[in-house]
Amino acid sequence: MNSPLVVLNDVSFQYESQETPALSHISMEVYEGEWLAIVGHNGSGKSTLARLLNGLQFPKEGTITVAGITLSEESIWDIRRQIGMVFQNPDNQFVGTTVQDDVAFGLENNGVAVKIMNERVVDALKKVNMDSFLDQEPHHLSGGQKQRVAIAGVLALRPSIIILDEATSMLDPMGRGEVIETIMSLQKEEKITVISITHDLEEASKANRIIVMNQGEIYREGTPEEIFEMDEELVKLGLDIPFPVKISKKLREKGISLDRHYLTEEELVAELWTSHSKM
Amino acid sequence: MMEKMIIGRYVPADSILHRMDPRSKLIIVFLFVCVIFLANNIWTYGILVLYTFLMASFSKIPARFLIGGLKPVLWLVLFTFFLHLFLTKEGAVILDFGWFKVYEEGLRQGIFISLRFFLLILITSLLTLTTTPIEITDGLERLLGPLKKVKFPVHELALMMSIALRFIPTLMQETDKIIKAQTARGVEYSSGPIKERLKAVVPLLIPLFISSFKRAEELAVAMEARGYKGGEGRTKYRQLSWAVADTLMIVGLLFVSILLLVFRG
Amino acid sequence: MDISLKNVEYRYSADTPFERLAIKDVSIDIPSGSYLAIIGHTGSGKSTVLQHLNALLKPTKGAVVIGSREIKAGRKEKKLKGIREKVGIVFQFPEHQLFEETVEKDICFGPMNFGVSETEAKRRARDAIKQVGLSESILEKSPFDLSGGQMRRVAIAGVLAMEPECIVLDEPTAGLDPRGRKEIMDLFYTLHKERGLATVLVTHSMEDAARYADEIVIMHKGTVLKKGKPLEIFSNPEELLAHGLDVPEVLRFQMKVEKAFNTKFNKTCLTEDELTDVMADFLTGRLPR
Numbered sequence: 001m002n003s004p005l006v007v008l009n010d011v012s013f014q015y016e017s018q019e020t021p022a023l024s025h026i027s028m029e030v031y032e033g034e035w036l037a038i039v040g041h042n043g044s045g046k047s048t049l050a051r052l053l054n055g056l057q058f059p060k061e062g063t064i065t066v067a068g069i070t071l072s073e074e075s076i077w078d079i080r081r082q083i084g085m086v087f088q089n090p091d092n093q094f095v096g097t098t099v100q101d102d103v104a105f106g107l108e109n110n111g112v113a114v115k116i117m118n119e120r121v122v123d124a125l126k127k128v129n130m131d132s133f134l135d136q137e138p139h140h141l142s143g144g145q146k147q148r149v150a151i152a153g154v155l156a157l158r159p160s161i162i163i164l165d166e167a168t169s170m171l172d173p174m175g176r177g178e179v180i181e182t183i184m185s186l187q188k189e190e191k192i193t194v195i196s197i198t199h200d201l202e203e204a205s206k207a208n209r210i211i212v213m214n215q216g217e218i219y220r221e222g223t224p225e226e227i228f229e230m231d232e233e234l235v236k237l238g239l240d241i242p243f244p245v246k247i248s249k250k251l252r253e254k255g256i257s258l259d260r261h262y263l264t265e266e267e268l269v270a271e272l273w274t275s276h277s278k279m
Numbered sequence: 280m281m282e283k284m285i286i287g288r289y290v291p292a293d294s295i296l297h298r299m300d301p302r303s304k305l306i307i308v309f310l311f312v313c314v315i316f317l318a319n320n321i322w323t324y325g326i327l328v329l330y331t332f333l334m335a336s337f338s339k340i341p342a343r344f345l346i347g348g349l350k351p352v353l354w355l356v357l358f359t360f361f362l363h364l365f366l367t368k369e370g371a372v373i374l375d376f377g378w379f380k381v382y383e384e385g386l387r388q389g390i391f392i393s394l395r396f397f398l399l400i401l402i403t404s405l406l407t408l409t410t411t412p413i414e415i416t417d418g419l420e421r422l423l424g425p426l427k428k429v430k431f432p433v434h435e436l437a438l439m440m441s442i443a444l445r446f447i448p449t450l451m452q453e454t455d456k457i458i459k460a461q462t463a464r465g466v467e468y469s470s471g472p473i474k475e476r477l478k479a480v481v482p483l484l485i486p487l488f489i490s491s492f493k494r495a496e497e498l499a500v501a502m503e504a505r506g507y508k509g510g511e512g513r514t515k516y517r518q519l520s521w522a523v524a525d526t527l528m529i530v531g532l533l534f535v536s537i538l539l540l541v542f543r544g
Numbered sequence: 545m546d547i548s549l550k551n552v553e554y555r556y557s558a559d560t561p562f563e564r565l566a567i568k569d570v571s572i573d574i575p576s577g578s579y580l581a582i583i584g585h586t587g588s589g590k591s592t593v594l595q596h597l598n599a600l601l602k603p604t605k606g607a608v609v610i611g612s613r614e615i616k617a618g619r620k621e622k623k624l625k626g627i628r629e630k631v632g633i634v635f636q637f638p639e640h641q642l643f644e645e646t647v648e649k650d651i652c653f654g655p656m657n658f659g660v661s662e663t664e665a666k667r668r669a670r671d672a673i674k675q676v677g678l679s680e681s682i683l684e685k686s687p688f689d690l691s692g693g694q695m696r697r698v699a700i701a702g703v704l705a706m707e708p709e710c711i712v713l714d715e716p717t718a719g720l721d722p723r724g725r726k727e728i729m730d731l732f733y734t735l736h737k738e739r740g741l742a743t744v745l746v747t748h749s750m751e752d753a754a755r756y757a758d759e760i761v762i763m764h765k766g767t768v769l770k771k772g773k774p775l776e777i778f779s780n781p782e783e784l785l786a787h788g789l790d791v792p793e794v795l796r797f798q799m800k801v802e803k804a805f806n807t808k809f810n811k812t813c814l815t816e817d818e819l820t821d822v823m824a825d826f827l828t829g830r831l832p833r
Contacts, residue, residue, distance in 0.1 A: 054504050056500055056503065056504065077506065077508065080503075080504060080505075080506050081506065084504075084505075085501075085504045087497065087500070087501055087504075089497055091449055091494070092493075092494050092497035092498050092501065093497070093498065093501035094445070095442060095445070095498065095501070095502060095505075096441075096445065097413045097441055097444055097445045100516075101516060101517065104516035105502075105505055105507075106505040106506055107514075107516065108513050108514055108515060108516055109502075109505060109506035109507045109508070109513060110506050111512045111513060111514050112514060113514060114514060114515070114516065114518060117514070117516050118516075121516070137445075137448065138445065138449065139448040139449050139452060153505065154505075157505075157506070
């Protein structure tokens with residue numbers, strides 16, 4: 001965890017058509033190289049946060065700084081080169097007629113030279129394991145494949161931050177798995193900073209840090225272990241509890257002692273083995 | 280691929296025509312349309328027919344696709360033929376039925392005009408059969424490039440075309456889904472009185488429109504997030520490359536035009 | 545009203561160069577009032593199967609029996625509307641089918657297509673809107689002024705108002721957050737229990753299938769891989785995993801625990817309570833090793 005790459009200072013925002021603010025006095029930081037998950041029920045403000053970070057909306061109050069640049073109408077295009085965003089609907093962000101055309105779209109917009117474009121497109125597709133699909137048309141791809149192409153499109157521009165705005169919500173389990181795996185390997189290999197806005201627990205459990213949003217405010221912040229210990233509170237906030245945590249809780253109720261709530265099934269099994277096999 | 284074949288009628292193959300730059304093909308079609316009016320006798324039409332067959336053979340497209348392109352206009356052509364046949368009253372009388380006569384000039388005009396139709400359709404078909412819709416869009420965008428100087432939105436039109444092309448199959452899939460959903464709610468799409476079937480279009484079109492607007496909005500946001508701010512300063516990933524074959528083909532057509540001028544009656 | 549598929553085969557674009565075999569030799573029984581889950585990967589044929597349940601697709605071989613009506617391959621079938629009234633399908637992302645000016649009109653659309661009078665349709669609409677957990681005041685609003693979750697419930701109400709004898713759900717929780725998912729699944733389970741509504745759930749989720757269904761059919765590469773009660777289906781998890789399919793997370797965890805302790809519990813656990821009971825007994829020595 002290094003220096004803060006993104007800083008939000010007392011940010012508030014309200015949509016014209018709504019009576020209550022979507023975001024109230026949000027202050028937070030995103031550190032270089034981390035995977036931050038922002039979770040919350042629909043309407044908690046998490047998607048609004050994503051739109052603000054990308055300059056698609058501007059805060060009514062407060063400031064947003066990305067890689068040292070303060071967000072303003074003049075600096076949007078510079079900021080967008082630092083932050084790449086993958087949206088929820090796999091079809092409605094796929095612009096090109098084929099996979100390679102779509103990945104090149106962002107490069108074209110930034111006036112990148114043709115020779116460099118060719119390299120970057122293939123390179124980006126390799127990183128998401130879609131390099132054998134160069135000439136495929138989008139309607140022949142699954143949701144997971146389209147999202148991976150979207151990620152490649154973002155990577156081609158070599159941003160320092162990638163935001164996934166509910167990028168797995170519309171996918172089937174296989175597609176979700178593909179996308180989460182891709183992001184995990186990218187974080188490891190490319191050391192890219194990831195902000196993922198989600199209500200999917202599995203996605204959130206892979207993050208380094210979680211921020212829980214509720215009704216436009218930051219409710220809690222912590223590591224996945226700390227957040228998932230919140231238990232019933234999570235359900236009230238519209239979220240769910242990971243399976244291993246549910247099991248650990250029930251086992252405790254039935255008399256099995258455990259050190260803490262475990263986040264992965266493997267950890268839980270290992271703990272049970274070491275503390276109970278000598279009986 | 281099926282969609283390509285239905286929409287742009289593109290048939291993949293490895294031929295001279297397939298490999299040509301779409302710009303030269305567009306130029307040839309345009310020139311041909313102008314030049315065809317130079318023909319007015321059997322020699323000149325003969326030259327044009329030969330040229331067209333030569334091009335067709337270069338394309339390696341099976342004959343059934345070329346003939347398939349003529350079928351839709353067959354009735355129109357026949358109608359024009361008979362129109363000329365019966366209404367042109369010049370030259371010697373060939374057939375005399377008493378109450379109406381067929382004149383030599385009528386027959387001549389009928390045949391020539393019909394030939395003109397067929398040749399035009401064949402040459403245009405060769406374009407769409409050997410060039411994908413996106414290649415045609417690219418070609419048009421480059422050819423119309425100079426119009427940018429008079430503020431004609433060339434880039435914007437080309438982008439709109441390519442996005443429309445990309446979404447046609449997706450929209451087809453969505454239409455299918457909506458038809459199924461509404462059929463499950465009791466709408467009949469393939470049977471029933473005409474009035475009912477026309478009404479059935481409303482529960483299909485409205486959801487399609489709404490989802491299309493939503494799609495357009497989300498797409499615009501995504502494009503902006505990816506740095507799109509209009510045509511200024513953009514580079515192009517898909518490059519077109521003009522080869523010797525392209526120049527030769529155009530020269531070939533110019534040569535044919537000269538022959539037409541020489542052999543005109 | 546019983547529904548059954550008898551040796552059904554379906555080919556898309558039959559007799560064209562694009563012909564594709566989607567499902568083969570599929571036989572499934574759905575007795576009146578039962579809850580069936582159809583599980584399978586994308587491409588397993590499950591959505592082809594579901595479209596046969598209300599005669600949207602007609603088999604290219606075999607027959608589909610819906611109540612007293614038989615849809616046989618090779619025969620031209622007319623007047624299929626009656627079937628669609630009895631078997632209501634809620635497609636994936638059903639909110640995409642809304643189109644009317646008001647919620648009330650949209651919900652009445654289905655019933656009125658089947659000849660129900662406007663007054664009766666409106667009564668059903670009021671009933672249906674309550675069933676899906678929304679208030680009557682929403683009936684006057686435009687469906688497009690609602691949130692995504694509300695729109696989905698309105699679409700479901702539109703199918704419920706048709707008063708079908710069997711309801712088919714195609715991934716009803718797609719795109720919803722955890723709370724939304726639970727609410728929708730509970731809604732349908734309540735309707736099933738209270739009204740004896742035969743329910744067919746097409747899903748990816750092994751957990752939902754194990755939790756709600758009386759019978760499960762597993763589709764794999766266009767054929768029925770396995771069918772039976774949840775305990776039967778999941779009693780051999782290795783077989784399912786070998787086919788690239790998944791098992792409910794409770795069972796998956798049971799297998800991990802069994803492997804670590806080199807033992808086998810004599811019960812296939814499908815709920816968290818079942819599993820934790822067995823594990824608690826085992827770990828405190830009450831169970832023999």
